[in-house]
Amino acid sequence: MLLCLFLTTLIFLVNSCEDKQALPSGIPPGCDTASLTYSTGAGVMQQIINANCATANCHVAGGTAPTDFTSYTGLQRDAGGGTNSLFWQNLFVNRSMPPASQPRLDLCTQAKLKQWLLIGIPQ
Numbered sequence: 001m002l003l004c005l006f007l008t009t010l011i012f013l014v015n016s017c018e019d020k021q022a023l024p025s026g027i028p029p030g031c032d033t034a035s036l037t038y039s040t041g042a043g044v045m046q047q048i049i050n051a052n053c054a055t056a057n058c059h060v061a062g063g064t065a066p067t068d069f070t071s072y073t074g075l076q077r078d079a080g081g082g083t084n085s086l087f088w089q090n091l092f093v094n095r096s097m098p099p100a101s102q103p104r105l106d107l108c109t110q111a112k113l114k115q116w117l118l119i120g121i122p123q
Contacts (some may be wrong), residue, residue, distance in 0.1 A: 031108035033115040038072045038123045045116050048109055049075065052098060072123050079121045088117050 027033060036043035049069050053059045059069035068074040079087040090097040091105075091113060098105065105113070116122075 026107060027111045028107050031111055033111050036112060036116040036119065036122070038075070038116075038121065040123075043112070043116075045112065045121075046072075048112060052102075052105060052109070076121070079117060082118050082120070085117060088114075 032043065034043065035041050036045055038044070038049075039046045049059075054069040057063050059065040059067055059074075061068050061070065067078050069078075075087075077086075079085050082088065091110075
C-alpha cells in the first residue's frame with residue numbers, strides 16, 4: 001500500500017514538472033484545429049490572416065502596421081516563437097489586435113490561431 005502511494009506521488013511529481021505548452025481550451029464544437037498550415041491542406045491559416053490582419057491599410061505593404069502579413073515570409077518574424085511571439089502577445093496577452101475599432105475574433109478563429117502558433121506556424 002505504501003509503495004502504491006509512493007509510486008502515485010512520484011508519477012504526479014514527474015508529470016507536473018514537464019515543460020508543457022497548453023493546447024487551446026474552450027474550442028467550440030465543430031471547430032477543427034487539426035492539421036493547420038499556412039497555405040496547404042484543409043486547415044489553411046492564410047485565409048484567416050488575409051481576412052483579419054492583411055487587410056487594406058493594415059498588415060500590408062504600405063499599410064499602417066509595421067509588418068506585412070501578405071506572405072508567409074512577412075508573417076514569420078512576428079508569429080514565430082509560440083507564446084513568446086509578438087503575434088501571440090498582441091492577440092492573446094495585451095489584446096491590442098485586432099484594434100478596438102474592429103470586431104473581436106470568434107472563438108474558433110482564436111483556437112485555430114493559438115494551435116497554429118503553438119505547433120510552430122507550419123507552412
